[in-house]
Amino acid sequence: MTTYLRYRQIRRADDVTDQETSLAILGAIPSSVTEEDYQRFFLSRLRQVIYGNAPGTHHWYDDFLGEGILSLKDLSGILSPTVRVGFPFPDPKNGINRVFSTTPLKFVHDLAGTGKTIEVWHNGRRLIQTAAASPGAGDYTVSESGGLGTGFDTITLLTFAPVGKSSLVADFQVAP
Numbered sequence: 001m002t003t004y005l006r007y008r009q010i011r012r013a014d015d016v017t018d019q020e021t022s023l024a025i026l027g028a029i030p031s032s033v034t035e036e037d038y039q040r041f042f043l044s045r046l047r048q049v050i051y052g053n054a055p056g057t058h059h060w061y062d063d064f065l066g067e068g069i070l071s072l073k074d075l076s077g078i079l080s081p082t083v084r085v086g087f088p089f090p091d092p093k094n095g096i097n098r099v100f101s102t103t104p105l106k107f108v109h110d111l112a113g114t115g116k117t118i119e120v121w122h123n124g125r126r127l128i129q130t131a132a133a134s135p136g137a138g139d140y141t142v143s144e145s146g147g148l149g150t151g152f153d154t155i156t157l158l159t160f161a162p163v164g165k166s167s168l169v170a171d172f173q174v175a176p
Helices: 022-026 034-051 073-077
Strands: 083-088 098-099 118-123 140-143 154-157 168-173
Touching: none
Parallel strands: none
Antiparallel strands: 083 168, 098 154, 118 168, 140 154
């Protein structure tokens, strides 16, 4: 069992280079003599988890992908909103309107290549997309409100017009 000397205060970072290396952190328990030593290793690891640590720089606010560890800062970049789930359409649901937009966002509509496109849900039921403007073929079509090549951002419902209490949401990948 390891015994540590006690201190009256918790260690605080005295400058931005107050960061242990990953290798040093691995040896924290056997190399710690005091509680303050152990706190230094713990805070170093916590900084790495939150901010990362670039190899060779030992600045806690940099990332350290070279070590294969993603900081929360890095993860937030990876998990940026490129996919929208349960996107509520801002357009009015009044029993008359059938055209709904994802503006200012555009969605990926690549049926021939990746097969990705918008999925629309009405009151928990997935609607069926169709290329034809005939209600018998499906529930909605997709289009580009700005014209060909401007990016898909509009759905047009073919079989009904949702009312105010309806839930109309979409899942889609945001177009680059």
